[in-house]
Amino acid sequence: MEIVFNQVKDSRRSATDMTNIPFGRVFTDHMFEMDFRDGQWLQPRICPVDAIPIHPANLTLHYGQSIFEGMKASKNSEGIPLLFRPEAHAHRLNASASRMCMPNIEVEDFVEACRQMVIIEKDWIPEQEGSALYLRPFMFATDEFLGVAPSETYKFIILTLPVAPYYSKPVKLYASTKYIRAAQGGVGEAKTAGNYAASLFASKQARAKGFDQVLWLDGKEFKYAQEVGTMNIFFVIGDVVITPPTDGAILKGITRDCFLHILNQKGYKVEERPISMEEVVTANDEGRLQEVFGSGTAAVAVDVCQIGYRDTLIELQPAADSLAQQLKTEINGMRTGQIPDTFGWVEPAFAVENA
Numbered sequence: 623m624e625i626v627f628n629q630v631k632d633s634r635r636s637a638t639d640m641t642n643i644p645f646g647r648v649f650t651d652h653m654f655e656m657d658f659r660d661g662q663w664l665q666p667r668i669c670p671v672d673a674i675p676i677h678p679a680n681l682t683l684h685y686g687q688s689i690f691e692g693m694k695a696s697k698n699s700e701g702i703p704l705l706f707r708p709e710a711h712a713h714r715l716n717a718s719a720s721r722m723c724m725p726n727i728e729v730e731d732f733v734e735a736c737r738q739m740v741i742i743e744k745d746w747i748p749e750q751e752g753s754a755l756y757l758r759p760f761m762f763a764t765d766e767f768l769g770v771a772p773s774e775t776y777k778f779i780i781l782t783l784p785v786a787p788y789y790s791k792p793v794k795l796y797a798s799t800k801y802i803r804a805a806q807g808g809v810g811e812a813k814t815a816g817n818y819a820a821s822l823f824a825s826k827q828a829r830a831k832g833f834d835q836v837l838w839l840d841g842k843e844f845k846y847a848q849e850v851g852t853m854n855i856f857f858v859i860g861d862v863v864i865t866p867p868t869d870g871a872i873l874k875g876i877t878r879d880c881f882l883h884i885l886n887q888k889g890y891k892v893e894e895r896p897i898s899m900e901e902v903v904t905a906n907d908e909g910r911l912q913e914v915f916g917s918g919t920a921a922v923a924v925d926v927c928q929i930g931y932r933d934t935l936i937e938l939q940p941a942a943d944s945l946a947q948q949l950k951t952e953i954n955g956m957r958t959g960q961i962p963d964t965f966g967w968v969e970p971a972f973a974v975e976n977a
């Protein structure tokens with residue numbers, strides 16, 4: 623893929639305070655963009671971040687054909703930009719695209735676009751512990767047509783943003799027994815915009831009750847834990863680490879997958895199986911609930927200190943060396959080249975001689 627590069631005249635980098643970055647609000651100078659027309663992706667280009675003109679009849683605005691990814695890049699001690707599992711993100715984007723009747727992108731083109739963005743925006747990669755360059759690849763329909771049908775044209779963009787660590791303290795979860803995120807046969811496994819819009823109301827209510835996020839339960843019986851806002855969920859009961867299976871209603875988290883690999887490699891007892899809230903409450907009553915934590919690209923791992931479920935409030939005291947924190951240290955260490963990556967997840971954006 624030949625990418626045309628149109629460089630900004632004046633970079634905003636030197637005027638940006640990299641020590642105080644609000645999540646999601648500071649964008650680098652450039653974005654990658656390409657368009658899908660007549661059955662193919664056209665005009666791959668990297669250009670200054672700018673507004674995109676949108677027709678009022680744009681299909682996405684009305685019927686929501688929109689998908690995205692979230693991934694991180696960092697630097698090693700030699701200053702080489704490193705991507706983390708870009709192929710896995712490409713495959714998940716394509717799985718979301720297929721579910722939403724949108725076109726796929728060649729995995730190598732997706733990776734090349736990420737690579738070029740990270741090389742061009744190398745000076746925007748923060749170096750503070752736990753910070754990173756966040757990549758937001760996304761695709762949306764561009765047909766100007768008011769009809770419920772798959773669009774014939776699409777736009778794919780990659781935005782990049784320097785980000786600081788996401789959560790600085792343990793989170794409080796509210797297990798909703800009224801609202802659901804996804805049900806069997808729905809689009810829970812796709813990283814599509816509507817899933818997040820649909821979560822807002824319950825999240826707002828959870829916050830009004832003093833919690834940080836919703837712990838989503840299954841859409842049929844409100845019995846089994848599914849996942850959290852932008853994280854998968856893990857429970858440590860006794861010496862077993864349990865996470866719900868990705869059964870079609872849960873996003874197949876890439877951090878979740880990393881944790882399962884690391885835990886298996888370290889010899890932990892790991893179970894991917896349905897876990898009911900009754901089991902969690904009983905384990906807590908019996909003193910066997912050691913830890914609960916969320917996993918996701920933004921937070922990496924975050925301890926849970928409270929879960930509200932019906933009339934019960936589970937309270938946990940996460941230790942400074944909790945399993946969640948150990949896993950986070952491991953992933954952050956791999957991302958910066960300080961811990962050897964035995965899984966082949968870290969990919970330098972360019973070879974050392976070009977650094």
Ligand SMILES: Cc1ncc(COP(=O)(O)O)c(C=O)c1O
Nearest residue numbers: 852853854873875876877918919
């Ligand atoms: C709904 C949801 N679940 C789980 C995750 C965690 O996935 P990953 O580890 O790939 O970031 C995310 C974040 O992308 C998410 O949005």
